[in-house]
Amino acid sequence: MKCEEALAKISAYINHTLSGRELEEFIDHVEHCPECYDELETYYTIKVGINYLEQDRQDAYNIPQMLKKDLRQRKERLQRRRAIRWMLMVAAVFVVAAGLLWVAVQWGGFSFDRIL
Numbered sequence: 001m002k003c004e005e006a007l008a009k010i011s012a013y014i015n016h017t018l019s020g021r022e023l024e025e026f027i028d029h030v031e032h033c034p035e036c037y038d039e040l041e042t043y044y045t046i047k048v049g050i051n052y053l054e055q056d057r058q059d060a061y062n063i064p065q066m067l068k069k070d071l072r073q074r075k076e077r078l079q080r081r082r083a084i085r086w087m088l089m090v091a092a093v094f095v096v097a098a099g100l101l102w103v104a105v106q107w108g109g110f111s112f113d114r115i116l
Contacts, residue, residue: 001025001026001028001029003029003033003035003036005029006026006029006030006033006036007036007039009022009026010039010040010043011043013026013040014043014044014047020078020081023074023078024078027071027074027075027078030071031071040067041064041067044063044066044067044070045063045064045067048061048063048066049063
């Protein structure tokens with residue numbers, strides 16, 4: 001992802017409207033591009049600050065630290081989704097293989113005696 005694309009997606013990141021693939025590319029870019037990270041941090045600080053004012057919250061928070069936590073949590077969520085997708089694909093392959101083996105045994109075209 002180029003900086004222009006990343007900068008154009010900052011609002012979508014803050015508003016949680018990026019797709020999984022877009023989010024993954026965006027996070028990867030801002031983790032390696034200090035300029036884009038600084039822009040993200042600026043917009044994130046403004047958005048969170050405005051939300052705090054609208055909610056009349058008086059408590060003080062470290063907003064830059066909140067951004068780092070948010071990025072980490074979203075990245076972990078993406079990694080979990082990827083792992084679950086991979087496990088589902090492996091499980092599907094096993095189910096199909098078991099089904100094919102069952103069909104072969106039922107039709108009599110396969111015998112375990114040939115293997116052993």
